[in-house]
Amino acid sequence: MLTDLLPAPNLLSATGLACRRGERRLFKGVAFSAPAGSLVLVGGRNGSGKTSLLRILVGLSSAVAGSVAWCGRPVATDPLAWAAQLFYLGHASALKDDLDAAENLELACSLAAEPCSRDARLAALARLGVAHRAGLPARLLSQGQRRRVALARLALTHRPLWVLDEPFVGLDAIAMAELGQLIETHLMRSGIVVLTTHQAVDLVVSRRIVVDLDAASLEAPA
Amino acid sequence: MLTDLLPAPNLLSATGLACRRGERRLFKGVAFSAPAGSLVLVGGRNGSGKTSLLRILVGLSSAVAGSVAWCGRPVATDPLAWAAQLFYLGHASALKDDLDAAENLELACSLAAEPCSRDARLAALARLGVAHRAGLPARLLSQGQRRRVALARLALTHRPLWVLDEPFVGLDAIAMAELGQLIETHLMRSGIVVLTTHQAVDLVVSRRIVVDLDAASLEAPA
Amino acid sequence: MATLTASRSRFFRYASPATFYPLAGRLWPWFAAVAAVLALAGLAIGLLIAPTDATQGDSYRIIFIHVPAAWMSMFIYLVMAFYAVLTFVFQTRLSAMMMRALAPTGAMFTFIALWTGALWGKPTWGAWWVWDARLTSELILLFLYLGFMALQSAIDDTRRADRAGALVALVGVVNVPIIYFSVKWWNTLHQGASVSLTRAPSMAREMLIGMLLMALACWMYSIAVALVRVRALIVERERDAAWLREAGEA
Amino acid sequence: MNALVAIMRFELLLAWRRKSALATTLGFFVIVASLFPLGLGADPQLLRLIGSGVVWVAALLATLLGLARLFAADHEDGTLEQLRLSCVPLPLAALAKIGAHWLVTAVPLCLAAPILGLQYGLSASAIGVLVASLVLGTPVLCLLGAMGAALTLGLRAGGVLVPVLVLPLEVPVLIMGAGSVEAHMNGLGAGPWLSLLAALLIVFVLATPWVVAFALRISSE
Amino acid sequence: MNALVAIMRFELLLAWRRKSALATTLGFFVIVASLFPLGLGADPQLLRLIGSGVVWVAALLATLLGLARLFAADHEDGTLEQLRLSCVPLPLAALAKIGAHWLVTAVPLCLAAPILGLQYGLSASAIGVLVASLVLGTPVLCLLGAMGAALTLGLRAGGVLVPVLVLPLEVPVLIMGAGSVEAHMNGLGAGPWLSLLAALLIVFVLATPWVVAFALRISSE
Numbered sequence A, B: 001m002l003t004d005l006l007p008a009p010n011l012l013s014a015t016g017l018a019c020r021r022g023e024r025r026l027f028k029g030v031a032f033s034a035p036a037g038s039l040v041l042v043g044g045r046n047g048s049g050k051t052s053l054l055r056i057l058v059g060l061s062s063a064v065a066g067s068v069a070w071c072g073r074p075v076a077t078d079p080l081a082w083a084a085q086l087f088y089l090g091h092a093s094a095l096k097d098d099l100d101a102a103e104n105l106e107l108a109c110s111l112a113a114e115p116c117s118r119d120a121r122l123a124a125l126a127r128l129g130v131a132h133r134a135g136l137p138a139r140l141l142s143q144g145q146r147r148r149v150a151l152a153r154l155a156l157t158h159r160p161l162w163v164l165d166e167p168f169v170g171l172d173a174i175a176m177a178e179l180g181q182l183i184e185t186h187l188m189r190s191g192i193v194v195l196t197t198h199q200a201v202d203l204v205v206s207r208r209i210v211v212d213l214d215a216a217s218l219e220a221p222a
Numbered sequence C: 001m002a003t004l005t006a007s008r009s010r011f012f013r014y015a016s017p018a019t020f021y022p023l024a025g026r027l028w029p030w031f032a033a034v035a036a037v038l039a040l041a042g043l044a045i046g047l048l049i050a051p052t053d054a055t056q057g058d059s060y061r062i063i064f065i066h067v068p069a070a071w072m073s074m075f076i077y078l079v080m081a082f083y084a085v086l087t088f089v090f091q092t093r094l095s096a097m098m099m100r101a102l103a104p105t106g107a108m109f110t111f112i113a114l115w116t117g118a119l120w121g122k123p124t125w126g127a128w129w130v131w132d133a134r135l136t137s138e139l140i141l142l143f144l145y146l147g148f149m150a151l152q153s154a155i156d157d158t159r160r161a162d163r164a165g166a167l168v169a170l171v172g173v174v175n176v177p178i179i180y181f182s183v184k185w186w187n188t189l190h191q192g193a194s195v196s197l198t199r200a201p202s203m204a205r206e207m208l209i210g211m212l213l214m215a216l217a218c219w220m221y222s223i224a225v226a227l228v229r230v231r232a233l234i235v236e237r238e239r240d241a242a243w244l245r246e247a248g249e250a
Numbered sequence D, E: 001m002n003a004l005v006a007i008m009r010f011e012l013l014l015a016w017r018r019k020s021a022l023a024t025t026l027g028f029f030v031i032v033a034s035l036f037p038l039g040l041g042a043d044p045q046l047l048r049l050i051g052s053g054v055v056w057v058a059a060l061l062a063t064l065l066g067l068a069r070l071f072a073a074d075h076e077d078g079t080l081e082q083l084r085l086s087c088v089p090l091p092l093a094a095l096a097k098i099g100a101h102w103l104v105t106a107v108p109l110c111l112a113a114p115i116l117g118l119q120y121g122l123s124a125s126a127i128g129v130l131v132a133s134l135v136l137g138t139p140v141l142c143l144l145g146a147m148g149a150a151l152t153l154g155l156r157a158g159g160v161l162v163p164v165l166v167l168p169l170e171v172p173v174l175i176m177g178a179g180s181v182e183a184h185m186n187g188l189g190a191g192p193w194l195s196l197l198a199a200l201l202i203v204f205v206l207a208t209p210w211v212v213a214f215a216l217r218i219s220s221e
């Protein structure tokens, strides 16, 4: 399992990343190097630029300076190949209100070209505790249930890098524990997880890298 | 202060509340009685009906059975008067993307007929730590900053009952502490707060009432 | 190679807002002055010296504002498209600002061409407006300008506004040849081109000179206004920049 | 009362922030009215005949354009919940929103109508009647559109559904509006048509807000 | 490739879920085209003259209606981010979406056009030309509309802005479309117009997806 997931030792590294939004410069000089199996915790106050940083990492926005590299190669050279290495979940859950949970999962999988069987999808939903709502249009789900459906993708994807923007928001204790386990398993299989969260979550992790955006901030704290 | 806020001893009580969404019955027999100064914690799994219960309490949706009473009088008799007793904040933050933070606060206050000075509004924003973004259109704020702007209303309102649906979501530690303080002060002034949250927050509270929807649930747990 | 890079770097030097801002400040009064002088001369020739037309009487004198305005309306759109290309190819912020600064002037000239054309149409064609190809395509040009400006004002992220505006300017530019050649392609009521580089002009000499002077005046005016506007845009966008604060403008 | 003024004020402020949206209804109106000669050919005789009809159809479509999402933003961002819990009775709040919408979209449209009338070769007095009919008719169109918008709130297909729901109801207004100009041009006098429109307007202003409020409550339960 | 099929499939599925939206474009088309006889009175001579123009203008407005929010839902719910990170090149994904949109909105419209043509008293062969021009022209309208939708994505005024941005660009299509029917009715032969439309279609299918993808990237940066 471990080997077929990771033919070469993975390494996510960033050097000198700087970000501006509108006329405001958020941070500069953000750098880290995360070998396989490490959890990158992006911390910082509200509005310090965590979401912006994650979007830069995955290639959704561009930095004003600095670069991101994967296994030593800069990712900007081939965005499509880079996108195929990672799984990103932002503040928005990317659910279609008119599709039910199972269909939403199917759509997400086929967009990522990670096709999977119906049983696998139902198992993933069951793991996140929303199997009993698999047939309900996403519009009718509760806040936390929506988030759970979006997270069910984690149980199906084989991508080595996960980039998760506050995945614990809105989840109850059971779901949080389940998500924590998914993350731990992924790390144990030499995956890499980049995470932001304001909640105290205790994950058993062999290597934890903390990126503190408050330190890289270009503004005086409010 | 205490007396002019509360001419008569307040009391929020609910009896035999039952809720159905679509064909699904969520809970029944929810009852509690919360005297002035008490914190009502609504707990339960994702999808157990917390949001639904809160909406019933404030009068946004109607229950299939049971009733809500305020100071002994059922609230359904005069919805406008009932709405004037409470402050409700749901999952959505009710911010206008094209208005800036200060204007959003002004709009919210004037809708509630609780006019306040510009200085008061700026002070409220400062208290929640978003004064330095008061002039930015809400669209550009970060997730947590949006939530903070919405919560700044709490520093301005004089309503005796607060109904807050997961107010801690997306906040960083500083903002959470600030919000906790706002709630504690309100309780000390004999206000009542109804709250849902999945996060562990420690509030110093003299009287805490827990409504567990899992217990009132009509479904087998998932 | 060395000279190429040198000239390129000079180009980029002037394309930087910090260098261009004072330059524009020094230039625009000159353009404005030249525009005023040319306009006075053009009007003097047009209204006082040029002879009264045999068939149209004095109403033809509208030509001295109508034709220059019509020319500028199309020309400015072409210039905007040119700046759009620069925006994409070199990613210079200044070219996008120029594009944005030109649009209102272009819309104004389009409007003037339509307005004066309508005023002229009443005595000559007996109607304020006819739906012939040239008139209609000029109207569409106005809509294009308005669409561009509406889009620009709706976006407040400057980077996005610049690139989105450049895209619209480029896509819309196909309309300009349609306007220009409409009289040739379709048989229309409107006058065909009478000023051409290859043929001898078919109108009185004084008329031609007056019209050309007015056209030059409009051109200079457009440049002056664009410079003023671009300075305002620079101040707005770079208010945090150190050089602007040193210049004492923010 | 204060809150009512605030709703109106902020509605106007928001409209002002998105100036482009304002310009757009107007632009749409003018462009649609200009499309017809392009599709039909430019015979002035023909154009004079269809002028009032085209201007009215364009006005109808233009008012519809912005209305489809009149309450959608409020619904999505949670403002509607706050509006329902505010101290303003919901019908009045809805009326304030509709009024503000009329001010910012339909009034410019009434002001631009004369130019279009000229383009279609209408006489000055016919243009006067056209504008009068628009001033009386567009509020009715806005009220009807608001009703449609409220009813389809929260349906994903909402925005698209409104026209189909509302257009058939708006046909009488169209007939009266275009009819008044035609009657005037045929020398029959536009008076009766215009008074009919005025009567319709009064009835709608009194009745629609309640319907809208009711629909809003259903849609956001 | 698989993912491309999936995009198309789910787009069609979603359209099917909101059947009402489908019916709506069609309804709008029919209603707008029927408004004219109501606004203008029913002189058959006049109607035959304006028939093809009115049907084309109605088609243009109807396609525009649903397009304004073509990418809006994807943008708001985060699907667009996933699309940008998916294994499908964005231009192709956009083309798939536009294609699906054309299938569900424009095709019914082309099928309904003959009925409207009959109402306006067009001859059978003229109706044939009308349908042919619609089949060739509506994809171009959809592509242009998609461009507008992509550019205005996420702007609050977005939906309203699209028509003003796009309508001026669509005018040539309208002129060619309506022109082909007119040329046929005047005995000049619709051939040249139709081949012009076909050429336009090919150019647009090849070029627009890139522009749309570019605009989408600008808007969702």
Ligand code: HEM
Pocket (backbone or CB within 6 Å): C063, C066, C067, C070, C071, C113, C114, C115, C116, C117, C118, C120, C121, C122, C124, C125, C134, C135, C136, C138, C139, C179, C180, C190, C191, C192, C193, C194, C195
């Ligand atoms: C609203 C109505 C009108 C519009 C939109 C309009 C538009 C234009 C445009 C775009 C041009 C410049 C094109 C070129 O240089 O070839 C132009 C030139 C001209 N127009 Fe008009 N026009 C209008 C009415 C009139 C009328 C009523 C007359 C006089 C009977 C007129 C006479 C001319 C002349 C003589 C030129 C110069 C052509 C040349 O020398 O190249 N226009 N007009």
Ligand SMILES: Nc1ncnc2c1ncn2[C@@H]1O[C@H](COP(=O)(O)OP(=O)(O)OP(=O)(O)O)[C@@H](O)[C@H]1O
Pocket (backbone or CB within 6 Å): A021, A022, A023, A024, A026, A044, A045, A046, A047, A048, A049, A050, A051, A052, A053, B133, B136, B140, B141, B142, B143, B144, B145, B170, C157
């Ligand atoms: N156009 C703009 N002009 C100025 N500031 C902007 C602009 N756009 C965004 N910002 C600011 O940039 C920051 C964006 O931060 P981001 O969303 O990355 O924060 P975050 O760390 O994810 O916060 P949160 O914890 O609240 O999610 C915010 O502080 C916001 O106010």
Ligand SMILES: Nc1ncnc2c1ncn2[C@@H]1O[C@H](COP(=O)(O)OP(=O)(O)OP(=O)(O)O)[C@@H](O)[C@H]1O
Pocket (backbone or CB within 6 Å): A133, A136, A140, A141, A142, A143, A144, A145, A170, B021, B022, B023, B024, B026, B044, B045, B046, B047, B048, B049, B050, B051, B052, B053
């Ligand atoms: N039409 C419907 N048919 C069946 N079930 C429905 C329908 N509408 C809503 N539901 C269910 O009702 C519940 C709504 O719960 P609600 O939003 O109140 O949950 P909650 O306790 O606030 O959850 P969370 O912690 O996730 O916010 C969900 O379980 C949802 O699946």
Ligand SMILES: [Mg+2]
Pocket (backbone or CB within 6 Å): A050, A051, A052, A165, B142, B143, B144
């Ligand atoms: Mg964030």
Ligand SMILES: [Mg+2]
Pocket (backbone or CB within 6 Å): A142, A143, A144, B050, B051, B052, B091, B165
């Ligand atoms: Mg909830």
